[in-house]
Amino acid sequence: MIRRFRSWARAMLRRDAVQREIDEELRAHLEREIEALVASGLTPAEAHRRAHAEFGSVAALREECREARGTYLFESAVQDLRYGLRLLRRSPAFTLTAVTTLALTIGAVCTVLTLAHTLFLQTLPVPRAAEVVELRPTRDQGTRTGFVSYPDYVHFRDSTRAVHDLAAVYPSAPLFVTSADEARAVNGAVVSANFFPMLELEPVLGRFFTPEEDTVPERDPVVVIGFDFWRTWFGQDPEAIGASLKINTVPFTVIGVAPPEFHGTGTQPTRIYMPTMMLPVGYRWCSVLEERGCTILKMFGRLADGVSIEAASAEAATLIPTDWHGAGPGRNSGALVVPTYGTNPSPSDRQFVQLLALVVGVLFLVCCVNLAGLLIARAKVRTRELALRSSLGAPRVRLLRQLLTESVLLACTGGALGVAVSAALTRLLSARFYSTDAVGRPLQFDFTLTPTVVLATACLTILAGVIFGILPALGSIRGDAAAGLRGHNRAVTSRGGAAAWLLGAQAAAAVTLVLIAALLAGSAASMIRGANFDPSHVALMRLRPRMIEYSPPRAQAFLKDVTARLEALPSVESVTMVGTGIALYGLGNQVSPAGSEASHEVGYIEVGPRYFETLRTPLRSGREFTPADDTSAPLVAVVSEALATLLFPGSSAIGEAVRVADREHRIVGVVADVPLQNRAEPPRPYLYVPFWQNPDQVDARLQIRVAGDPAAMLPTLARTVSEVDANVPVTGLVPMPLRIAGNLRPLRMGATAVGYAGGLAVLLSAIGLYATLAAKVAQRTREIGVRLALGSTSRQIVGLIINEGMRVIVVGVAAGLALAVGCARLLQHLLYGSSQGDLLAYFAASLLIAAVGLLACWFPARWAARTQPMQALRLE
Amino acid sequence: MSDERLDLPQGTLDLLILKTVALRSENGWAISKRIRQLSADALQVRQGSLYPALHRLEHRGMIKARWGKSENNRRARFYQITAAGRRHLDRETGQWQRLTVAVAQVLEATSS
Numbered sequence: 009m010i011r012r013f014r015s016w017a018r019a020m021l022r023r024d025a026v027q028r029e030i031d032e033e034l035r036a037h038l039e040r041e042i043e044a045l046v047a048s049g050l051t052p053a054e055a056h057r058r059a060h061a062e063f064g065s066v067a068a069l070r071e072e073c074r075e076a077r078g079t080y081l082f083e084s085a086v087q088d089l090r091y092g093l094r095l096l097r098r099s100p101a102f103t104l105t106a107v108t109t110l111a112l113t114i115g116a117v118c119t120v121l122t123l124a125h126t127l128f129l130q131t132l133p134v135p136r137a138a139e140v141v142e143l144r145p146t147r148d149q150g151t152r153t154g155f156v157s158y159p160d161y162v163h164f165r166d167s168t169r170a171v172h173d174l175a176a177v178y179p180s181a182p183l184f185v186t187s188a189d190e191a192r193a194v195n196g197a198v199v200s201a202n203f204f205p206m207l208e209l210e211p212v213l214g215r216f217f218t219p220e221e222d223t224v225p226e227r228d229p230v231v232v233i234g235f236d237f238w239r240t241w242f243g244q245d246p247e248a249i250g251a252s253l254k255i256n257t258v259p260f261t262v263i264g265v266a267p268p269e270f271h272g273t274g275t276q277p278t279r280i281y282m283p284t285m286m287l288p289v290g291y292r293w294c295s296v297l298e299e300r301g302c303t304i305l306k307m308f309g310r311l312a313d314g315v316s317i318e319a320a321s322a323e324a325a326t327l328i329p330t331d332w333h334g335a336g337p338g339r340n341s342g343a344l345v346v347p348t349y350g351t352n353p354s355p356s357d358r359q360f361v362q363l364l365a366l367v368v369g370v371l372f373l374v375c376c377v378n379l380a381g382l383l384i385a386r387a388k389v390r391t392r393e394l395a396l397r398s399s400l401g402a403p404r405v406r407l408l409r410q411l412l413t414e415s416v417l418l419a420c421t422g423g424a425l426g427v428a429v430s431a432a433l434t435r436l437l438s439a440r441f442y443s444t445d446a447v448g449r450p451l452q453f454d455f456t457l458t459p460t461v462v463l464a465t466a467c468l469t470i471l472a473g474v475i476f477g478i479l480p481a482l483g484s485i486r487g488d489a490a491a492g493l494r495g496h497n498r499a500v501t502s503r504g505g506a507a508a509w510l511l512g513a514q515a516a517a518a519v520t521l522v523l524i525a526a527l528l529a530g531s532a533a534s535m536i537r538g539a540n541f542d543p544s545h546v547a548l549m550r551l552r553p554r555m556i557e558y559s560p561p562r563a564q565a566f567l568k569d570v571t572a573r574l575e576a577l578p579s580v581e582s583v584t585m586v587g588t589g590i591a592l593y594g595l596g597n598q599v600s601p602a603g604s605e606a607s608h609e610v611g612y613i614e615v616g617p618r619y620f621e622t623l624r625t626p627l628r629s630g631r632e633f634t635p636a637d638d639t640s641a642p643l644v645a646v647v648s649e650a651l652a653t654l655l656f657p658g659s660s661a662i663g664e665a666v667r668v669a670d671r672e673h674r675i676v677g678v679v680a681d682v683p684l685q686n687r688a689e690p691p692r693p694y695l696y697v698p699f700w701q702n703p704d705q706v707d708a709r710l711q712i713r714v715a716g717d718p719a720a721m722l723p724t725l726a727r728t729v730s731e732v733d734a735n736v737p738v739t740g741l742v743p744m745p746l747r748i749a750g751n752l753r754p755l756r757m758g759a760t761a762v763g764y765a766g767g768l769a770v771l772l773s774a775i776g777l778y779a780t781l782a783a784k785v786a787q788r789t790r791e792i793g794v795r796l797a798l799g800s801t802s803r804q805i806v807g808l809i810i811n812e813g814m815r816v817i818v819v820g821v822a823a824g825l826a827l828a829v830g831c832a833r834l835l836q837h838l839l840y841g842s843s844q845g846d847l848l849a850y851f852a853a854s855l856l857i858a859a860v861g862l863l864a865c866w867f868p869a870r871w872a873a874r875t876q877p878m879q880a881l882r883l884e
Numbered sequence: 885m886s887d888e889r890l891d892l893p894q895g896t897l898d899l900l901i902l903k904t905v906a907l908r909s910e911n912g913w914a915i916s917k918r919i920r921q922l923s924a925d926a927l928q929v930r931q932g933s934l935y936p937a938l939h940r941l942e943h944r945g946m947i948k949a950r951w952g953k954s955e956n957n958r959r960a961r962f963y964q965i966t967a968a969g970r971r972h973l974d975r976e977t978g979q980w981q982r983l984t985v986a987v988a989q990v991l992e993a994t995s996s
Binding site for chain 1: 911912913916930931932933935936937939943954956958959960961
């Protein structure tokens with residue numbers, strides 16, 4: 009054993025020396041044999057021939073001798089690796105193409121894996137997170153998720169055996185925190201006292217809630233702050249413990265700081281935690297602590313020892329309160345226990361990731377097939393090399409392994425770069441789509457690469473290397489050595505019609521993907537640009553005096569003061585407001601012309617003076633609202649052109665009366681339609697009524713047109729409001745284009761993902777085309793040689809090859825265009841704006857693919873044209 | 885001539901090499917000559933195939949090698965049997981003899 013190891017070690021450590029010894033020994037034998045044969049009367053030449061014939065292949069024997077020493081596997085792997093690296097370095101264009109393609113493909117795969125991991129699998133950052141479950145009420149036969157009231161929570165907490173330490177959480181309390189010099193709207197959570205102990209978390213500073221602090225309603229105003237809030241509000245000052253925070257005008261005392269990695273149970277990070285008994289401060293719409301119908305709480309707990317999720321779920325179903333039995337639609341009627349993996353994504357997010365996984369999976373396979381094609385094309389050069397090595401005695405398995413080493417090496421280089429690409433992609437996705445929600449509130453998505461994802465990516469990478477390596481490798485070594493040496497290559501000739509179909513399909517898919525991406529991106533851009541409204545230079549701001557229980561007169565006085573002060577700012581052009589719904593969209597309402605019973609469903613917005621001026625919506629006739637249109641003036645309204653045509657076809661709407669909510673408004677103006685509808689919908693008619701004619705106004709959303717960059721103006725705007733009244737919560741402070749972009753998140757995500765896939769598809773189909781043509785050129789060297797010898801010009805040869813490649817591309821593009829038109833029709837409900845620009849997109853996409861295809865044809869065509877006729881013919 | 889030579893059954897080459905070097909330390913060329921000589925030219929050992937077998941046996945510790953001078957005063961690698969090699973040879977020789985006797989008996993029984 010020891011000797012064997014020594015021999016192995018010697019062979020390992022002194023590889024070259026051992027190699028030399030073997031060589032010398034074999035040579036010595038041959039020389040001795042030749043001497044003996046010469047001595048027996050043969051000529052030296054004859055003796056040399058006989059000795060070699062008797063001896064066998066020196067190269068093969070050398071290999072066998074080394075194999076006998078047991079270092080073979082390791083040593084040959086190192087050798088293969090070196091050889092592979094040298095080879096890759098020697099053909100940089102090939103290597104660059106293959107590695108880039110792989111990096112982009114594997115980058116996409118890794119990104120989808122990361123996305124899926126974060127959305128579906130990531131656990132809470134707490135000890136033994138797998139035990140933490142959610143006891144979730146369900147509504148409408150289990151189709152929807154419900155919430156519970158405090159009495160219901162107490163009922164479940166006291167009756168469940170399968171889940172212990174059941175805690176209640178209201179994860180999205182809008183809290184407005186003020187101090188002498190700062191005011192901030194943050195997301196808070198209202199949690200039961202057992203919440204932190206159940207999660208087995210330890211405070212960074214101070215302590216968590218005691219059960220005593222969560223027993224009497226509104227008696228103990230204490231809060232635990234999140235690490236991030238501690239950092240940004242208190243600058244990580246330990247003096248924060250015991251400090252006072254005014255939250256929704258109620259003074260609270262800070263008692264502890266949560267650990268930095270914990271951001272709450274949802275995707276909206278929690279900055280402040282307060283005990284459930286302080287719920288009325290965080291929630292003012294109904295009384296959760298007493299009313300059973302006031303349902304806002306979620307329930308989390310730990311599974312008891314040895315209890316499965318299924319068993320806990322079965323128990324939960326038996327525990328539902330009696331008044332849940334036979335509950336109507338929209339009411340809690342069942343309960344189940346679910347794991348707390350992932351971020352509980354919406355069905356649309358789930359579909360989005362599934363779609364991405366499908367697209368990326370197909371791209372992955374196509375990438376493998378095309379790289380296999382590329383390797384086969386390269387076999388043009390390699391066949392002869394391999395045949396040579398094979399005839400020199402290299403065993404086939406050894407050759408196969410070397411070819412696979414090369415492709416796996418290629419794959420791993422691509423894979424490593426792919427992980428880097430993925431890191432960049434997830435950063436981009438995270439920054440663009442997962443850092444804030446539609447109204448600019450921060451979101452918490454952790455997209456850091458996990459070992460699981462890296463491992464899965466590595467496995468897929470190696471799989472890719474084997475997939476795209478095995479076909480060409482088998483093909484290369486199957487061709488027998490002699491034929492290979494003469495320049496025949498079966499692997500190449502075996503790619504015929506199927507390749508053309510595949511290439512055509514790839515080109516078609518590339519055109520379709522690029523077009524869909526262009527249409528989606530164009531739609532999003534046109535919405536953000538605006539038609540009949542101009543969101544650039546407009547800042548949005550939401551004032552919420554209702555949160556601190558202001559009466560309508562007090563709130564209205566505040567609003568008027570704020571508006572006046574904002575308009576007085578030098579860089580502010582105009583200020584207006586919206587009462588119901590959000591700017592542009594509003595809510596729905598029923599409208600009928602005075603004296604008629606026919607009612608129409610229309611968009612309905614309460615808008616302030618200068619609304620149309622601020623949003624740049626053209627006034628077609630009449631006037632817009634002024635400050636004089638208040639509760640003391642007669643009720644007026646402005647209608648959109650679509651509504652004017654609908655209610656009063658053929659006549660001017662000005663001066664006519666419409667009835668809405670049983671009150672008559674006289675129409676004083678007609679404005680242009682604001683096209684918010686997607687292409688599958690008709691334009692929506694809109695009715696605008698004055699904000700100040702509603703005596704119950706409390707909250708308002710402000711639109712402020714500024715001279716410069718609205719983002720730069722936001723702090724000034726917020727300061728101006730807090731100068732009037734620092735207690736009033738200001739939220740949703742965001743430039744309007746950003747707000748619209750937030751609403752269009754699915755569209756923009758789709759455009760980004762499909763765009764990436766489209767780019768990759770273009771690249772892949774170019775590589776596929778290039779590989780096939782290069783193989784064809786190699787295969788037809790003789791024919792091309794004959795053509796050149798018979799007087800064809802190299803220009804004609806270039807034309808011949810390009811013609812062959814572009815035929816596939818043109819057919820593919822045509823099919824792709826037809827496919828894209830069909831897809832665009834299917835996606836009508838996702839597309840906005842006019843379809844006038846689409847033709848340009850179709851044209852540009854076709855041109856792009858054609859240009860890339862031409863480039864892919866160009867190189868093989870050049871080679872063909874450079875063929876030396878004599879050399880080509882001599883190959884036979 | 886080579887038609888009348890016998891091909892070696894699998895694994896017997898090792899046995900022949902061990903037997904040869906058990907008599908005296910030899911280099912590769914001499915071992916191949918000697919095998920042919922001792923078998924009265926009846927056994928066909930392709931000269932090259934000797935070397936992988938030699939290296940395999942060396943790696944397994946049955947023989948050891950050192951560089952020395954051959955009879956015509958050239959540098960050559962000399963192989964020598966080890967104790968382990970000798971034990972292996974005795975065991976294998978015994979088995980081989982039992983096998984040939986048994987096979988011979990069966991063949992004679994069926995032919996008579």
